Amino acid sequence: MTMLTVLPCDRLVELMPDLLDDPELLSIEEMDHVAQCLRCQAEMARFRRLRRTLASLRLRPVPADPGILDDLLEGLDSAAERRERHRIASRRAASIVGLAAATAAGVGGVLALATRRRSA
Amino acid sequence: MAPVAAADVTRLGSNEMGTLVAEARDGDRGAFDALVRRTWADTYSLAFRLTGNAEDARDVCQEAYLRAYRGLRRFRGDARFTTWLYRITANCASTQLGRRRRHRHEELDEDLELSDLSPSIDPVGRSESASLRDAVQKALAALPPKLRAVVVLRDIYDLSHEVIAAELGISVSAAKVRLHRARHRLRDDVFLRSEAEGRTHDDVDRPAM
Numbered sequence: 001m002t003m004l005t006v007l008p009c010d011r012l013v014e015l016m017p018d019l020l021d022d023p024e025l026l027s028i029e030e031m032d033h034v035a036q037c038l039r040c041q042a043e044m045a046r047f048r049r050l051r052r053t054l055a056s057l058r059l060r061p062v063p064a065d066p067g068i069l070d071d072l073l074e075g076l077d078s079a080a081e082r083r084e085r086h087r088i089a090s091r092r093a094a095s096i097v098g099l100a101a102a103t104a105a106g107v108g109g110v111l112a113l114a115t116r117r118r119s120a
Numbered sequence: 121m122a123p124v125a126a127a128d129v130t131r132l133g134s135n136e137m138g139t140l141v142a143e144a145r146d147g148d149r150g151a152f153d154a155l156v157r158r159t160w161a162d163t164y165s166l167a168f169r170l171t172g173n174a175e176d177a178r179d180v181c182q183e184a185y186l187r188a189y190r191g192l193r194r195f196r197g198d199a200r201f202t203t204w205l206y207r208i209t210a211n212c213a214s215t216q217l218g219r220r221r222r223h224r225h226e227e228l229d230e231d232l233e234l235s236d237l238s239p240s241i242d243p244v245g246r247s248e249s250a251s252l253r254d255a256v257q258k259a260l261a262a263l264p265p266k267l268r269a270v271v272v273l274r275d276i277y278d279l280s281h282e283v284i285a286a287e288l289g290i291s292v293s294a295a296k297v298r299l300h301r302a303r304h305r306l307r308d309d310v311f312l313r314s315e316a317e318g319r320t321h322d323d324v325d326r327p328a329m
Contacts, residue, residue, distance in 0.1 A: 020303070072182060076156065
């Protein structure tokens with residue numbers, strides 16, 4: 001009995017999608033089988049063609065409505081405006097908090113001074 | 121401005137893109153707009169291929185650029201800007217598809233049985249024809265979204281298993297399993313089913329004998 005009849009083509013075909021990423025998945029015996037088996041070679045060729053065709057799609061953009069670009073830029077404008085408003089509001093809030101803290105400290109200082117003078 | 125195809129984006133060179141990214145990261149809105157103009161067609165194509173429809177693709181695209189704009193300071197530049205943008209787009213598409221599923225209560229038919237069609241001999245690789253490309257695009261569109269996402273990101277956009285898994289929120293082994301199943305289904309649809317229907321892509325471009 002030859003190796004060709006022993007090795008199951010179905011099992012190798014099942015492995016073929018993974019061979020595209022890792023050609024070393026096959027044992028030496030399995031590689032020998034593929035080298036001699038027309039069916040396995042044909043299946044491998046199909047998966048390779050499939051992958052090449054998929055890769056070629058990368059260079060072919062899907063037709064898009066040119067208005068999308070305007071929408072994208074408008075969306076970014078709105079986001080930038082929101083961010084700026086938030087930044088200004090945060091800065092204003094920080095100033096108010098700082099002013100309040102300074103006022104509180106000042107009042108506290110005056111009170112402390114007054115208390116010390118009174119007790120003296 | 122006319123859309124710029126992926127090939128042209130590549131031709132622009134990493135230096136020019138790198139300069140724009142650096143300027144945009146320093147807060148130059150004009151530079152970020154220039155990046156959008158140069159990449160939107162490619163980003164939209166990815167979004168469309170992942171979601172399978174124009175409306176979702178538009179939303180995903182918008183969300184992806186907003187996230188990129190907000191997160192640009194965190195982009196370290198150790199990957200290409202376009203790759204970083206693909207990752208964001210994949211993540212947005214995954215979120216969008218999840219939202220759609222919840223709204224529509226749709227079950228993804230990932231466990232559909234494959235047809236038992238007999239394989240036949242295929243001549244070894246030749247240049248890809250337009251009809252083969254069309255068949256592949258149709259088969260891609262017919263895949264369940266979860267399978268389509270991995271094969272699009274891996275075989276069209278060349279992202280690694282690890283990146284795909286991270287952006288889709290699945291394990292690396294799950295990403296590999298989905299890719300395996302997606303490739304098998306595409307092969308069935310493109311080569312075996314068309315053959316069973318009397319068409320064959322195996323003979324495309326075969327020289328007259």
